[in-house]
Amino acid sequence: MIKSEQKPFEEILGYLEGENKVFILGCDGCANASQTGGLPQVMEMKERLEGDGKKVTGYCVIDFLCQKALVASRLRPREAELKEADSLLTLCCGIGTQAVAATVKKTVHPGCNTISLGGARGEWQGSERCMECGDCLLEYTGGICPLTACSKGLINGACGGAAEGKCEVSPERPCGWELIYERLKEVGRLELLKKFIEPKAYGKMRPRAELLPTSVWALENRD
Amino acid sequence: MALKEALDSGKFAVTSEVGPLKGTDTTEILEVAEVLRGKVDGVNVTDQQSAVMRLGSLVTCHLLVEKGLDPVFQMTCRDRNRIALQSDLLNAHVFGIKNVLALTGDFPTFGDHPDAKEVYDLDSVQLAWTVRRMNEGYDLSGNDLEGKTDFLIGAVVTPLRDTEAAFELQLIKMEKKIEAGARFFQTQAVYDVDAFDKFMKRAEQFKVPILAGVIPLKSAGMAKYMNKNVAGVSVPQHLIDEMAGTDDKTAKGLEIAAKLIGDLKDVCQGVHIMAIGWEKKVPEILKLAKLNGG
Numbered sequence: 239m240i241k242s243e244q245k246p247f248e249e250i251l252g253y254l255e256g257e258n259k260v261f262i263l264g265c266d267g268c269a270n271a272s273q274t275g276g277l278p279q280v281m282e283m284k285e286r287l288e289g290d291g292k293k294v295t296g297y298c299v300i301d302f303l304c305q306k307a308l309v310a311s312r313l314r315p316r317e318a319e320l321k322e323a324d325s326l327l328t329l330c331c332g333i334g335t336q337a338v339a340a341t342v343k344k345t346v347h348p349g350c351n352t353i354s355l356g357g358a359r360g361e362w363q364g365s366e367r368c369m370e371c372g373d374c375l376l377e378y379t380g381g382i383c384p385l386t387a388c389s390k391g392l393i394n395g396a397c398g399g400a401a402e403g404k405c406e407v408s409p410e411r412p413c414g415w416e417l418i419y420e421r422l423k424e425v426g427r428l429e430l431l432k433k434f435i436e437p438k439a440y441g442k443m444r445p446r447a448e449l450l451p452t453s454v455w456a457l458e459n460r461d
Numbered sequence: 462m463a464l465k466e467a468l469d470s471g472k473f474a475v476t477s478e479v480g481p482l483k484g485t486d487t488t489e490i491l492e493v494a495e496v497l498r499g500k501v502d503g504v505n506v507t508d509q510q511s512a513v514m515r516l517g518s519l520v521t522c523h524l525l526v527e528k529g530l531d532p533v534f535q536m537t538c539r540d541r542n543r544i545a546l547q548s549d550l551l552n553a554h555v556f557g558i559k560n561v562l563a564l565t566g567d568f569p570t571f572g573d574h575p576d577a578k579e580v581y582d583l584d585s586v587q588l589a590w591t592v593r594r595m596n597e598g599y600d601l602s603g604n605d606l607e608g609k610t611d612f613l614i615g616a617v618v619t620p621l622r623d624t625e626a627a628f629e630l631q632l633i634k635m636e637k638k639i640e641a642g643a644r645f646f647q648t649q650a651v652y653d654v655d656a657f658d659k660f661m662k663r664a665e666q667f668k669v670p671i672l673a674g675v676i677p678l679k680s681a682g683m684a685k686y687m688n689k690n691v692a693g694v695s696v697p698q699h700l701i702d703e704m705a706g707t708d709d710k711t712a713k714g715l716e717i718a719a720k721l722i723g724d725l726k727d728v729c730q731g732v733h734i735m736a737i738g739w740e741k742k743v744p745e746i747l748k749l750a751k752l753n754g755g
Binding site for chain 1 (some may be wrong): 565568570579582583586587590591601616617618621624627631633636637640649693753
């Protein structure tokens with residue numbers, strides 16, 4: 239289980255600036271349970287976007303957006319709606335957004351922030367892709383998370399240590415920033431790389447107070 | 462001449478570099494300071510270079526100020542969070558340090574404490590931006606400072622990269638560093654002036670002084686080692702052959718460095734000489750290159 243919360247609507251509208259047509263993707267897994275990306279939230283988002291003059295070319299709620307193969311197979315029959323859209327808006331965790339961005343050669347906007355569950359994330363292992371930072375940056379990095387794809391977690395660009403596209407810290411891994419560059423080039427959004435991102439609010443990675451009483455730790459320590 | 466004046470004057474600027482030792486012995490640093498005084502415009506002091514624990518850059522810079530040099534305080538984001546970085550910037554100002562070089566920093570696994578927890582709370586662009594804010598009189602949280610800093614902000618760029626993505630990413634990040642407040646750049650070591658010139662043709666639009674990195678070769682083996690292990694460094698075969706074919710490696714290494722500097726005079730705004738143990742030979746290199754009167 240991964241917990242998410244929707245980004246403020248104004249922030250999402252900012253992402254969609256200059257775009258008129260959008261395809262909305264929801265997730266019937268954790269995002270549905272978080273009430274951020276199930277069918278009701280997708281319909282609500284559709285209505286709000288249409289109210290703001292956007293055309294929603296289509297929408298789809300997939301069981302687990304984090305399953306890349308499933309995303310590809312479920313989106314195949316929706317090609318026409320996807321083609322018409324300028325971009326996709328994903329209402330799910332950071333892993334789902336990255337799975338969609340890796341599947342579709344279009345700009346993929348994150349609609350949610352993935353927030354910390356304090357380690358109680360269940361059986362599905364996704365920490366190598368999403369750190370539950372609570373302040374998703376995938377909008378600016380082509381749907382590839384710089385916190386997890388870059389060994390140093392740099393958020394304003396590459397360090398200069400890569401050789402032949404491989405990370406100098408872990409030579410078996412590709413340089414995350416070179417992946418981000420290639421992805422943004424593919425979708426024609428290289429200008430996003432010039433955006434300065436201010437120091438990150440790492441405090442948002444701490445488990446939230448309202449979650450702590452529900453954790454196993456809290457239950458064990460109760461009298 | 463102090464670094465800022467040298468850069469403002471438009472002269473071909475020269476900086477060099479010292480690396481503190483592991484321990485409290487400052488003899489070598491103070492001897493180097495005597496040799497370099499009046500010969501270079503600024504002296505970088507490395508910050509736990511290669512992630513190897515040693516005497517710090519801050520105190521060493523302070524020693525150089527006392528010796529009448531103009532140190533460049535190198536700061537990496539690897540070992541300190543934003544509280545410690547900002548506090549050390551205040552410390553540096555009080556110590557009379559005028560220049561800061563904002564760096565990301567090598568990962569701990571490259572050094573002698575590979576199990577250390579890396580920080581990277583800020584990145585190099587954000588660090589440059591932090592220094593600018595402190596120059597303007599407030600900290601990262603927007604609180605006013607009782608007495609602000611006044612640093613000249615520098616940054617680094619690696620001009621020679623092996624993929625299109627890596628090369629473009631360097632230029633984009635350079636532009637971001639300038640927007641964040643960087644006013645001069647020092648580069649990774651350059652050996653191929655023509656290749657470096659191609660980078661300069663792209664970078665000159667930014668109109669900030671760029672000091673090309675120069676590392677004197679000590680042997681053919683050193684050149685081959687760097688080609689294999691140091692990202693962004695490429696020593697051409699003809700230089701490796703020259704080093705391999707000489708009886709006096711020291712003289713040849715200094716001669717090659719001086720010639721490089723001569724060639725770079727027409728291409729960029731200065732050089733940053735990283736002598737790596739040969740700090741006391743820097744005046745000799747400058748004399749051979751007919752710079753600063755030697």
